[in-house]
Amino acid sequence: MLATNQLTFQYSPAKQFAFPDVRCADREALLILGRSGTGKTTLLHLLALLLKPDSGSVTINQTDMTQLSPAQTVAFRARHVGIVFQKPHFVSSLSVLDNLLLSNYLAGQPQNKERARQLAAQLGFGDHLSKKTHQLSQGEQQRVSIARAVMNQPQVILADEPTSNLDDENTERVVRLLREQSEQIGASLIVVTHDQRLKDVFQNRIEL
Numbered sequence: 002m003l004a005t006n007q008l009t010f011q012y013s014p015a016k017q018f019a020f021p022d023v024r025c026a027d028r029e030a031l032l033i034l035g036r037s038g039t040g041k042t043t044l045l046h047l048l049a050l051l052l053k054p055d056s057g058s059v060t061i062n063q064t065d066m067t068q069l070s071p072a073q074t075v076a077f078r079a080r081h082v083g084i085v086f087q088k089p090h091f092v093s094s095l096s097v098l099d100n101l102l103l104s105n106y107l108a109g110q111p112q113n114k115e116r117a118r119q120l121a122a123q124l125g126f127g128d129h130l131s132k133k134t135h136q137l138s139q140g141e142q143q144r145v146s147i148a149r150a151v152m153n154q155p156q157v158i159l160a161d162e163p164t165s166n167l168d169d170e171n172t173e174r175v176v177r178l179l180r181e182q183s184e185q186i187g188a189s190l191i192v193v194t195h196d197q198r199l200k201d202v203f204q205n206r207i208e209l
């Protein structure tokens with residue numbers, strides 16, 4: 002469960018945001034829609050505590066993340082929050098498999114090769130584990146990105162424009178996989194996007 006309360010943030014006095022409250026229960030999915038510049042990425046970064054709000058709270062299960070120290074925030078995020086970025090950020094010198102295992106390492110968890118292999122098979126890139134990530138197509142890279150986000154079975158999955166570079170077929174596949182994965186691990190799934198194709202797929206929506 003993720004819930005926010007009266008989040009505000011400003012980049013400068015001329016660029017201030019007051020966001021509507023967000024609630025997303027375990028196994029539920031929420032779409033946050035908005036045109037370019039309305040603050041979607043800013044909100045997603047606040048939900049992940051990559052940015053600290055000026056006021057308000059972000060609670061994941063029982064933990065108010067805004068009350069954690071910077072070190073506690075990093076540890077909590079690595080363990081309990083999976084993030085899928087618009088463009089996947091991988092370590093290019095590592096294989097696909099090692100990029101997945103990096104999630105375990107960053108969360109202080111033992112390397113779980115079995116889970117990496119299972120996810121790769123489920124998400125359709127089981128044959129690519131020993132390749133470098135740049136050898137994969139965009140759609141494949143986005144699926145690796147989803148696998149990486151769910152490696153540690155997080156309580157919350159946050160996805161920032163996960164489909165904006167994808168064709169309709171890959172868009173449908175990525176959305177289905179995000180929903181399947183969040184349901185399987187019992188996580189809350191929050192997707193921010195301007196991609197109107199996703200509008201009809203999610204019942205719960207907030208417009209910025």
Ligand SMILES: Nc1ncnc2c1ncn2[C@@H]1O[C@H](COP(=O)(O)OP(=O)(O)OP(=O)(O)O)[C@@H](O)[C@H]1O
Nearest residue numbers: 012013016035036037038039040041042043044195
């Ligand atoms: N680091 C920053 N410093 C100052 N202003 C910023 C910064 N990052 C974003 N902004 C501004 O804040 C506003 C919201 O940006 P944000 O990236 O959250 O929007 P968005 O809705 O995700 O847009 P897009 O769909 O184009 O990615 C924009 O006007 C942007 O110029």
